[in-house]
Amino acid sequence: MDKNGLSERDICSIFITPALQKAGWDPVTQIREEVGFTRGRINVRGKLVSRGQGKRADYILSIRPNIRLAVIEAKDNAHATGAGMQQALDYAETLNLPFAFSSNGDGFLFHDRTGMSPTPEVLLSLDDFPSPTELWARYCAWKGLDAAASSVALQDYHDDGSGKEPRYYQINAVNAAMEAIGRGENRVLLVMATGTGKTYTAFQIIWRYRQAFPGKRILFLADRNVLIDQTMVNDFRPFSGKMAKLSTQSKTIERADGSSVELPLGLDRKRRIDPSYEIYLGLYQAITGPAEEDKIFREFSQDFFDLIIIDECHRGSAAEDSAWREILDHFSGAVQIGMTATPKETEYASNIAYFGAPAYSYTLRQGIRDGFLAPYKVIKVHIDRDIQGYRPEAGQTDRDGALVEDRIYNTKDFDRTLVLDDRTKLVARKVTEFLKESGDRMAKTIVFCVDQEHAARMRQALVNENADLVAQNPRYVMRITGSDTEGLEQLGNFIDPEVSHPVIVTTSRLLSTGVDAQTCRLIVLDREVGSMTEFKQIVGRGTRVHEDTGKLYFTLMDFRGATNHFADPDFDGEPVQIYTPTGTDPIVPPDDVPPPEGDEPPLSATPGPDETVLIDPVATLGQTGSGAPQRKIYVDGVAATIVAERVEYLDEHGRLITESLRDYTRKALKRRFASLDDFLKRWKTPEKKQAVLDELAAEGLPLDLVAAELGRDLDPFDLICHIAFDAKPLTRRERAEGVKKRDVWARYGATARAVLTALLDKYADDGLLDFDDPKILKINPFSQMGTEVELIRAFGKKQDYLKAMHDLQAALYDESA
Numbered sequence: 114m115d116k117n118g119l120s121e122r123d124i125c126s127i128f129i130t131p132a133l134q135k136a137g138w139d140p141v142t143q144i145r146e147e148v149g150f151t152r153g154r155i156n157v158r159g160k161l162v163s164r165g166q167g168k169r170a171d172y173i174l175s176i177r178p179n180i181r182l183a184v185i186e187a188k189d190n191a192h193a194t195g196a197g198m199q200q201a202l203d204y205a206e207t208l209n210l211p212f213a214f215s216s217n218g219d220g221f222l223f224h225d226r227t228g229m230s231p232t233p234e235v236l237l238s239l240d241d242f243p244s245p246t247e248l249w250a251r252y253c254a255w256k257g258l259d260a261a262a263s264s265v266a267l268q269d270y271h272d273d274g275s276g277k278e279p280r281y282y283q284i285n286a287v288n289a290a291m292e293a294i295g296r297g298e299n300r301v302l303l304v305m306a307t308g309t310g311k312t313y314t315a316f317q318i319i320w321r322y323r324q325a326f327p328g329k330r331i332l333f334l335a336d337r338n339v340l341i342d343q344t345m346v347n348d349f350r351p352f353s354g355k356m357a358k359l360s361t362q363s364k365t366i367e368r369a370d371g372s373s374v375e376l377p378l379g380l381d382r383k384r385r386i387d388p389s390y391e392i393y394l395g396l397y398q399a400i401t402g403p404a405e406e407d408k409i410f411r412e413f414s415q416d417f418f419d420l421i422i423i424d425e426c427h428r429g430s431a432a433e434d435s436a437w438r439e440i441l442d443h444f445s446g447a448v449q450i451g452m453t454a455t456p457k458e459t460e461y462a463s464n465i466a467y468f469g470a471p472a473y474s475y476t477l478r479q480g481i482r483d484g485f486l487a488p489y490k491v492i493k494v495h496i497d498r499d500i501q502g503y504r505p506e507a508g509q510t511d512r513d514g515a516l517v518e519d520r521i522y523n524t525k526d527f528d529r530t531l532v533l534d535d536r537t538k539l540v541a542r543k544v545t546e547f548l549k550e551s552g553d554r555m556a557k558t559i560v561f562c563v564d565q566e567h568a569a570r571m572r573q574a575l576v577n578e579n580a581d582l583v584a585q586n587p588r589y590v591m592r593i594t595g596s597d598t599e600g601l602e603q604l605g606n607f608i609d610p611e612v613s614h615p616v617i618v619t620t621s622r623l624l625s626t627g628v629d630a631q632t633c634r635l636i637v638l639d640r641e642v643g644s645m646t647e648f649k650q651i652v653g654r655g656t657r658v659h660e661d662t663g664k665l666y667f668t669l670m671d672f673r674g675a676t677n678h679f680a681d682p683d684f685d686g687e688p689v690q691i692y693t694p695t696g697t698d699p700i701v702p703p704d705d706v707p708p709p710e711g712d713e714p715p716l717s718a719t720p721g722p723d724e725t726v727l728i729d730p731v732a733t734l735g736q737t738g739s740g741a742p743q744r745k746i747y748v749d750g751v752a753a754t755i756v757a758e759r760v761e762y763l764d765e766h767g768r769l770i771t772e773s774l775r776d777y778t779r780k781a782l783k784r785r786f787a788s789l790d791d792f793l794k795r796w797k798t799p800e801k802k803q804a805v806l807d808e809l810a811a812e813g814l815p816l817d818l819v820a821a822e823l824g825r826d827l828d829p830f831d832l833i834c835h836i837a838f839d840a841k842p843l844t845r846r847e848r849a850e851g852v853k854k855r856d857v858w859a860r861y862g863a864t865a866r867a868v869l870t871a872l873l874d875k876y877a878d879d880g881l882l883d884f885d886d887p888k889i890l891k892i893n894p895f896s897q898m899g900t901e902v903e904l905i906r907a908f909g910k911k912q913d914y915l916k917a918m919h920d921l922q923a924a925l926y927d928e929s930a
Contacts, residue, residue: 116190116218125171125187128218128239136242138174143245148173150208150281152484155658155665162665164484170204171197172214176249179270179284183212183248185221194236195222202226209285209473211255212248227255262295268321271351279317280485282475283310287317289473290450294322299448302426302468306477307454307653308486312340315422315452316348319392322420329419332447333394334440339604340424341394346374352392359395359409386412393418401440410440418447426451426468441467454653477649477656486656492670494543498536524673525641529563532570540639540672541574544617547635547670554582556634557607558617559654563640565594568619571639575617588614594621608632610662631659634667642675651675782837789838830926849877852924861917864907867898869921876925884918887911 119127125146138144153167172185184204186197197215205213205226213224221237229251237243243251253263268291270279279287286303293301305311319331333349335341341358349356357379358364365375379393380386400409421444441449451468454477480486505517522531548554560575562568572592582589593600593607593615606612608630621640633655642648655667669676786792827835827842834840843851858869871894872884890901898904908914 119190119218121171121187121189124189124216124218129172129185129187129216132221132239132242133172133174135240137244137246139245142178143175145173145175147171150204151482154482154484155488157488157490157666164665167484168204168207170208173208173210174245174248176245176252177267177269178272179279180267180288181208181210181284182245182252183214184208184210185214185216188215188217190217190219192217194220195234198222198224198234208281209289211252214242225251227251229255256292256296258292258295262292262297265295265325266292268324270317271320273351279313280310282473282479282483282485283314283317286314286473286475287321290318291321291325293472294325294448298469299446300468301448301450302471303450303452304471304474304476305452305454306475306480306486306656307650308656309454309475309480311424311452311454312344312348315424315450316351318422318450319349319420320351323391326419329391330417331392332418332421332444333392333424334397334421335394335424336397338396341396342376345376345394349392349394355390356392356394357387357390359393359400380409384409384412388417397440408439410443413444415443416446418444421447421449423449423451426453454649477652480656485658487658487664488666489652489655490666490668491676492547492668493674493676494670494672496536496539496672498533503531503533529567532567534570537567537570538574538577540637541571541578543672544575544635544637544670545578547668551668553634554579555613555616557630557632558635558637559630559633560617560619560637561640561642561651562619562621564621565592565596567640568592568594568621571619575619579617582616586614590617590619591615592620593618610659630654631657632662632664633657634664635670636667637670637672638675639672640675641673648675782833786833786837789834789840792833792837828925846877848925849873852921855924857920857924858917862907864898864904865917868895868904868907869917871895871898872921884922887914 116124116128130140130144130146133144134140147169149167149169150173151167153165156163156165170184171187172183173181174183174185175181184201186201186204188196194217195215196217198213201213201215202224205211205224211225211227213226215222215224218239220239221242222234223237223243224234226233249263253259253266256266258266266288270287272278282305286305290301290303303311303314305314315333319333322331323329333341333344335344342364345356345358353374357377359379360376361378361380361382361384363375363378365373377390378387379390379395401407421441423441449468477486481488502521504521505519507519509517511517517531544558544560548556548558560568560571562571569592572590575590576583579589588603588606591600591603591607593604595601600618603615603618607615607618610632636651636655638651642651652669655669658665828845828848831840831842831844831848835842852873853870858866861869868890872889875889887901887905889895890904895904899907905911905914908917
């Protein structure tokens with residue numbers, strides 16, 4: 114037979130599959146061919162949306178269904194035996210498999226990724242392919258599984274007969290958890306991005322655990338009722354009759370198919386435990402509390418539960434001083450599995466310290482690249498009052514006639530301690546403009562506010578901006594917060610893809626986590642988000658893909674600078690576009706995307722042959738805190754305007770492709786300085802530096818904001834040169850260290866040199882600009898070196914001191930000037 118004339122499929126059918134069967138691999142349960150395991154990344158080009166080609170393995174070999182061991186990449190016989198190895202290794206790394214093979218029909222190239230073989234790659238004949246028993250033995254040795262642990266790891270997955278199976282990363286997470294349990298580990302952490310199906314993963318872990326350990330009891334812990342109720346009627350439905358909710362209040366829940374079910378309760382009215390169930394689901398808040406009588410969990414013996422799964426464990430359950438930690442401590446003998454999208458690592462709480470390093474991790478970035486999660490655009494809007502602050506006029510009174518404290522109020526104060534009603538109306542107007550200009554005023558939207566009172570005012574402002582649609586249905590805009598009964602009753606309708614209203618909801622923190630809002634297309638941030646953990650959770654409200662309704666990406670509109678978290682190396686997801694319109698630009702981002710700068714190839718202007726167009730705008734044209742509450746100060750008649758709304762584009766590594774505020778800032782700077790030389794001449798004279806900055810401030814150019822958005826500690830000099838003239842910037846510390854290395858003050862004595870060194874450190878830390886002012890010598894650390902007069906005399910006369918200061922500034926900017 115002339116192999117060279119055979120196709121790749123022929124090679125598989127005639128040579129590879131028979132070789133596998135001869136080695137003992139079962140063609141029904143252990144061999145799967147042409148297995149797709151990613152969806153293909155969603156690419157957004159303005160309003161044109163396409164999906165790239167997903168990854169597909171020629172063969173995946175499993176010892177049992179979904180307990181995978183190896184991947185095989187096949188090539189036709191015109192290729193060498195190992196021609197597919199690099200592709201096989203890429204797939205094996207993604208699938209977390211230890212063994213990779215490549216074949217052209219003549220034999221196999223075998224790569225052992227475990228590091229336990231003396232030779233990682235060896236050539237095998239067609240007759241020498243390893244058997245399932247051999248590869249499983251190697252796998253167990255790699256994972257440290259003895260016979261008992263192997264038995265646990267081999268338990269079957271749940272199969273409902275519908276053909277639904279876990280995604281590859283869910284398989285990796287479930288297998289990692291079962292292997293850890295088999296090895297006797299009783300603390301396991303699984304990190305999975307929001308929207309990737311942690312609850313379904315937990316279900317499969319529990320299912321397999323119960324097969325391995327019949328009769329054991331399990332507790333599923335969460336901190337939101339919706340997480341418990343929806344879990345019981347959806348993912349945990351196969352456990353019906355064996356599970357109960359730890360609550361005394363009965364509740365009827367509607368399933369996705371329209372049927373309804375009354376949740377079984379594990380507690381009676383007198384809070385007595387019904388021990389007849391095997392699986393219990395409970396809220397932290399329902400089984401513990403500040404008073405001893407609230408601590409229902411103590412009614413259970415310490416060995417009552419054998420397995421505890423803690424959903425969203427980042428929210429304080431593992432912190433040593435947490436009120437919820439006592440539950441975990443009480444059942445310390447149980448296997449405890451923490452699940453989170455954002456492992457919390459702070460000075461005060463550490464999930465990793467409690468659970469150990471993650472047994473498996475699947476990030477937002479991976480989910481977007483694989484096409485399981487929706488990419489997103491970002492619109493950054495800057496309001497003048499947020500940037501410049503607000504200082505009341507002399508004698509300014511609030512709405513109640515009380516005198517407003519004379520100080521500068523900024524974004525940390527607005528809507529928390531001081532309310533500028535015009536600012537709230539401006540935000541509502543911009544949100545409404547976006548929905549109108551996007552062509553979809555029925556796009557599900559969440560507006561995150563400072564607190565519940567702010568959410569109420571924002572609801573009112575949005576109602577007034579959308580009076581026409583509110584007249585048609587008063588539930589078009591609703592507030593959904595913990596204290597709002599009417600709003601809470603509509604939460605299910607908001608997240609239901611089949612229900613149109615509510616469309617816009619305002620909230621404070623209730624919807625930031627644990628709410629499966631599959632069709633949410635717009636997330637608005639009108640409050641600061643200081644925690645990276647919370648920021649990731651909020652972004653996760655929009656990352657679910659819902660192809661039936663065409664929800665393939667979402668937009669994040671930021672009024673408070675919360676998206677500065679993109680510059681944090683701990684952030685692992687990349688926006689496809691960040692937009693800042695200026696002047697009369699529309700609020701909706703433009704369709705054109707500039708080519709990226711970086712290692713990755715640019716996204717072509719049109720979809721390639723390996724992409725499937727999902728939305729074509731041309732083809733579809735014409736279709737449609739704690740403590741007592743603080744009194745707030747309400748000040749009327751203070752106008753607020755938009756200073757800048759900008760767009761940035763990031764590559765898939767999260768690096769800026771066009772610098773933030775570049776267009777807006779460059780234009781303003783070019784009006785002041787015709788060229789780099791023109792700027793340098795004006796800057797070089799010491800007394801001119803502050804004058805230049807004062808001129809720019811008067812023009813409203815937000816240099817501090819630009820620096821914050823760039824995420825670098827830049828001197829105004831570097832900031833201006835970089836933004837206006839594309840010069841390479843240095844941080845203040847880099848400039849200071851450069852001067853120290855050049856040692857330009859050898860002529861001075863020890864005291865003078867110490868003063869100059871301290872001035873450089875102060876510049877690096879605080880951005881000190883006014884070196885000429887001798888008053889600086891009266892504060893630490895200079896005051897500890899001597900009096901102001903003594904330190905000036907260390908340079909000679911006062912004019913000698915001033916010359917040294919001028920020389921210092923010249924040295925700081927020497928290499929750029």
